[in-house]
Amino acid sequence: MRHIERSYIRYLDPKVISKLKGLDLIARMVVEGFLIGLHRSPYHGFSVEFAEHREYRPGDELRYVDWKVFGKTDRYYVKVFEEETNLKAYLIIDKSGSMGFSSNGISKLEYVKYLASALSFLLLRQKDAVGLLLFSKGLDSYIAPSSRKNHLNMLLKELDQLKPGGETSLSTVLFELAEKIKRRGLIILFSDLFDDYENVVKSLKIFRHKKNEVLVFHTLDSAEILFPFTGDILFRDMETNDKITIDPKSIRKDYREKIENLLTSYKRDFRNASIDYQFLRTDTTYDKALLSYLAKRKKMK
Amino acid sequence: MIHLLHPFYLFGLLLASIPLILHLLGRRRIRERPFSSLLLLKEIKKSSSVWMRIKDLILLLLRICFLLFIVIGFSHPLVLSPVPFLGKEAPKDVAILIDVSMSMGMDGLFEKAKHEVRRTFRILGRGNRIILISFSDRIEEEKEIVDEAELGSFLDNLRITYRGTNIPLPLEVAEKKLLKKEGFIKEIIIISDFQKSALENIESVYNIIRKKKINIYASCIEGNKKNLFFSGWRIEPPFPLPGLRLKIYPKLVSNIEGPSPVEIFMNGVMKGVKKRTEEKTEVFFEIEPREPGYKSGSFRTRGDSLDMDNNYYFSFYVQKSLNVLLVGKNNEYSYLAAALSPGIETPINLKIIEPAELPRINPSQYDLLILYNTKIDGYVKARTMDFLAHGGGVLFVMGNEFTSEVNKIILEDIHIVKKNDAKKGFFTLKMIDTGFEPLSGFKNKGLKNLYDAKIFQYFTIKSNMKTVIESKNGDPLMIAGNINGGKMVLFPFALDSEWAQLPLKAIFVPLIYRLTFYLATKPEKLPEFHIGEPIRISSQKEGKTPLFILPDERKKSPILSASRKDYILKGTDLPGIYKFIPQPGETIPIAVNVKEEESRLDVISFEELKLLLPDIKESEKREGFPTSGKRWIDLFPFFIILSLLFLTAELILQNK
Numbered sequence: 025m026r027h028i029e030r031s032y033i034r035y036l037d038p039k040v041i042s043k044l045k046g047l048d049l050i051a052r053m054v055v056e057g058f059l060i061g062l063h064r065s066p067y068h069g070f071s072v073e074f075a076e077h078r079e080y081r082p083g084d085e086l087r088y089v090d091w092k093v094f095g096k097t098d099r100y101y102v103k104v105f106e107e108e109t110n111l112k113a114y115l116i117i118d119k120s121g122s123m124g125f126s127s128n129g130i131s132k133l134e135y136v137k138y139l140a141s142a143l144s145f146l147l148l149r150q151k152d153a154v155g156l157l158l159f160s161k162g163l164d165s166y167i168a169p170s171s172r173k174n175h176l177n178m179l180l181k182e183l184d185q186l187k188p189g190g191e192t193s194l195s196t197v198l199f200e201l202a203e204k205i206k207r208r209g210l211i212i213l214f215s216d217l218f219d220d221y222e223n224v225v226k227s228l229k230i231f232r233h234k235k236n237e238v239l240v241f242h243t244l245d246s247a248e249i250l251f252p253f254t255g256d257i258l259f260r261d262m263e264t265n266d267k268i269t270i271d272p273k274s275i276r277k278d279y280r281e282k283i284e285n286l287l288t289s290y291k292r293d294f295r296n297a298s299i300d301y302q303f304l305r306t307d308t309t310y311d312k313a314l315l316s317y318l319a320k321r322k323k324m325k
Numbered sequence: 326m327i328h329l330l331h332p333f334y335l336f337g338l339l340l341a342s343i344p345l346i347l348h349l350l351g352r353r354r355i356r357e358r359p360f361s362s363l364l365l366l367k368e369i370k371k372s373s374s375v376w377m378r379i380k381d382l383i384l385l386l387l388r389i390c391f392l393l394f395i396v397i398g399f400s401h402p403l404v405l406s407p408v409p410f411l412g413k414e415a416p417k418d419v420a421i422l423i424d425v426s427m428s429m430g431m432d433g434l435f436e437k438a439k440h441e442v443r444r445t446f447r448i449l450g451r452g453n454r455i456i457l458i459s460f461s462d463r464i465e466e467e468k469e470i471v472d473e474a475e476l477g478s479f480l481d482n483l484r485i486t487y488r489g490t491n492i493p494l495p496l497e498v499a500e501k502k503l504l505k506k507e508g509f510i511k512e513i514i515i516i517s518d519f520q521k522s523a524l525e526n527i528e529s530v531y532n533i534i535r536k537k538k539i540n541i542y543a544s545c546i547e548g549n550k551k552n553l554f555f556s557g558w559r560i561e562p563p564f565p566l567p568g569l570r571l572k573i574y575p576k577l578v579s580n581i582e583g584p585s586p587v588e589i590f591m592n593g594v595m596k597g598v599k600k601r602t603e604e605k606t607e608v609f610f611e612i613e614p615r616e617p618g619y620k621s622g623s624f625r626t627r628g629d630s631l632d633m634d635n636n637y638y639f640s641f642y643v644q645k646s647l648n649v650l651l652v653g654k655n656n657e658y659s660y661l662a663a664a665l666s667p668g669i670e671t672p673i674n675l676k677i678i679e680p681a682e683l684p685r686i687n688p689s690q691y692d693l694l695i696l697y698n699t700k701i702d703g704y705v706k707a708r709t710m711d712f713l714a715h716g717g718g719v720l721f722v723m724g725n726e727f728t729s730e731v732n733k734i735i736l737e738d739i740h741i742v743k744k745n746d747a748k749k750g751f752f753t754l755k756m757i758d759t760g761f762e763p764l765s766g767f768k769n770k771g772l773k774n775l776y777d778a779k780i781f782q783y784f785t786i787k788s789n790m791k792t793v794i795e796s797k798n799g800d801p802l803m804i805a806g807n808i809n810g811g812k813m814v815l816f817p818f819a820l821d822s823e824w825a826q827l828p829l830k831a832i833f834v835p836l837i838y839r840l841t842f843y844l845a846t847k848p849e850k851l852p853e854f855h856i857g858e859p860i861r862i863s864s865q866k867e868g869k870t871p872l873f874i875l876p877d878e879r880k881k882s883p884i885l886s887a888s889r890k891d892y893i894l895k896g897t898d899l900p901g902i903y904k905f906i907p908q909p910g911e912t913i914p915i916a917v918n919v920k921e922e923e924s925r926l927d928v929i930s931f932e933e934l935k936l937l938l939p940d941i942k943e944s945e946k947r948e949g950f951p952t953s954g955k956r957w958i959d960l961f962p963f964f965i966i967l968s969l970l971f972l973t974a975e976l977i978l979q980n981k
């Protein structure tokens with residue numbers, strides 16, 4: 025049994041999961057691995073899929089009282105079944121050229137793709153409606169939220185065809201989306217956030233103003249943080265094709281400082297705007313991201 | 326003025342080009358790499374790119390300087406000290422040449438020379454590189470000396486040789502050795518007695534060395550010049566025969582006052598002692614060899630300041646008895662025959678025949694053919710020419726037959742023509758050629774009464790013949806020369822009282838004997854050699870390789886010359902008798918003596934040497950060995966510190 029658990033848990037590792045074929049399998053494996061891991065984690069007892077027992081409180085429907093437990097314990101417990109919600113979750117994925125960057129075999133977009141698949145799987149399992157929006161310079165693709173059983177296939181198919189390309193205009197797209205999404209819901213943004221910092225924050229704040237819950241998965245490659253390059257290098261922008269020659273060694277310190285400041289600023293400003301922010305590196309295991317989602321979901325209950 | 330002590334290290338300057346090459350190569354090798362966003366990079370580059378370029382250049386400069394200074398430091402740049410108490414003398418490369426030729430064996434001379442070497446070494450002090458070269462007429466030994474222990478061992482093992490001196494040779498060797506050294510101060514110190522003979526061609530060698538900025542110092546070691554040595558020897562008569570009393574004369578050179586003993590040894594046994602005095606400078610010893618064959622011996626003296634040349638070695642060959650054939654008629658030869666057969670035992674066997682008997686005689690059995698007033702034509706001429714061709718000697722005595730037409734041309738090379746203005750008369754002697762071996766030691770007094778000789782003057786002679794006794798009117802009284810490979814002597818008058826009074830003179834018999842020995846002996850004179858010269862002796866025997874027994878009883882095989890005609894023995898380092906054994910049972914003694922010029926002790930003073938070699942310096946008077954009295958500062962630490970500073974700066978800047 026342990027062995028099985030361990031084998032599932034390892035699917036939380038992006039490197040391992042990237043070797044699997046078929047997003048549905050990937051999504052399932054990640055979620056199974058996550059849930060198994062969850063039971064063994066400090067979050068044990070927190071469940072979203074199966075019913076739990078809790079003491080009866082006035083107002084609870086009597087049909088949910090578990091009489092078998094009452095017979096055994098003389099206490100009233102109600103069964104909490106799979107939650108039925110009307111939550112609409114929007115997975116907004118940045119598919120611009122910069123998301124194709126990879127230094128360790130798995131690109132940011134691939135990482136995000138697997139994560140979005142797993143989240144879709146998880147959300148739909150909870151009967152939440154899941155929508156998908158792909159963008160680069162503008163909105164490239166949109167799948168309206170739905171909680172139908174076969175919706176997952178549609179989502180996964182779209183995600184499967186996801187390729188990086190185009191310039192980012194994150195804030196513009198977000199402004200556009202804010203207008204498009206009428207009903208309150210959960211906005212989950214997957215992006216490297218390489219855009220004008222202030223505009224990005226400003227645009228996400230609009231979602232908040234419209235009473236949406238926002239969760240940002242800020243995804244970066246480790247090389248984008250550590251800048252480990254050596255020798256004179258002609259860097260080519262993956263979106264604009266601009267070029268610049270730099271001795272990385274000479275600016276490494278400044279670069280790290282800048283990226284650190286950027287991350288700190290995002291973290292601070294998002295917190296101030298009540299936006300949940302999770303920084304992810306493409307070598308981070310998926311449970312971290314899924315836990316963020318669950319924490320968020322719990323808050324929304 | 327900057328000198329580099331180790332200029333070789335400057336090749337290391339090439340190292341300084343390494344950072345530059347790496348820098349240039351690095352610039353060219355720019356890789357292209359896609360990156361997610363240049364937003365941040367552009368912001369940073371705006372502020373740092375200019376500084377980075379400057380930093381790069383400064384780093385490059387610092388690296389080059391670091392390597393540059395470290396290389397220069399290791400080449401030990403020396404600069405003249407501006408103040409007298411700062412710095413020290415620069416190290417020098419010095420070659421000390423010490424003379425170990427025979428003349429240095431004089432009383433105390435060698436010890437003085439060794440003392441001078443030690444003194445020089447001590448004064449030169451530590452840090453200098455010193456090469457010691459001992460020399461004679463060749464390089465004996467050479468060694469780089471580091472400390473006094475090594476010096477002591479080198480000097481203790483030095484030995485005086487019997488060889489001559491050649492100073493230019495070690496000078497050239499020292500020059501080559503010093504030029505290979507990297508130090509900028511180079512000196513040669515010659516420690517010798519400076520014999521004149523050792524300085525041949527020294528000027529050109531000296532000038533070449535001086536042009537190469539090598540200073541030359543001389544230490545003239547002087548000693549006691551009390552000198553006595555042998556310069557050669559002679560034997561009388563020069564053609565020894567068994568039973569014939571011989572006189573052996575050693576040639577002595579001496580500057581000693583008072584008598585000096587001279588001894589003679591034959592086969593290691595002393596045979597006599599004589600005293601050479603200032604009045605009686607020529608001494609001789611009489612010996613009488615009984616048997617024919619090779620003889621050897623030595624002379625010995627003592628009492629001078631150089632012992633090594635007190636022995637002088639000689640060897641000679643004693644002929645077997647001589648067979649003489651006299652062809653004459655009518656007893657005309659009676660004076661001559663009486664001289665050759667005096668009635669006592671002599672080494673001469675005389676046979677007299679008539680000219681008509683000559684065809685029946687085999688001349689090869691005889692050592693000397695005397696044709697006394699004989700017609701020389703037909704078979705006589707043929708026999709004579711044949712006899713000469715086999716190396717025999719012929720004595721012609723002319724008389725009445727001389728006027729015959731046949732004898733107008735005696736042989737191919739002598740033209741005898743009657744002079745038209747010939748007069749009878751009396752003639753005095755003009756010349757005796759004492760260089761002609763049979764006449765050596767002859768004086769006019771022996772022939773002074775010849776003025777009444779009655780000689781018809783009929784002669785003209787060709788150039789290959791030589792008049793060895795001549796009358797005042799230019800007519801020859803005795804003619805000698807070589808004809809057809811053989812020796813010939815001719816008297817143009819009959820040897821009787823009718824023609825000339827020569828047979829009546831006391832000198833006649835010794836003269837005839839000398840002529841007989843001269844003409845009858847074949848040339849088997851033993852050659853003599855000097856120390857250092859290879860012994861070359863003709864090889865007549867085929868088969869077994871001959872052998873030499875050296876004076877110290879060592880055996881050595883000679884090598885065959887390229888022409889295969891001679892055997893050569895090299896390494897004649899000891900004086901003495903070298904026994905050549907061409908085949909078992911036969912021994913030929915060969916004398917090897919020291920060179921006369923080495924014994925002569927004809928030395929030159931430093932003042933005379935200075936006239937020959939103008940700017941040579943006197944080593945002994947020098948206090949210390951200053952390099953022109955200036956002190957030098959080694960900039961090694963300065964450059965090393967400087968290079969470390971640059972290295973530190975480079976490391977600091979690199980981490981900025």
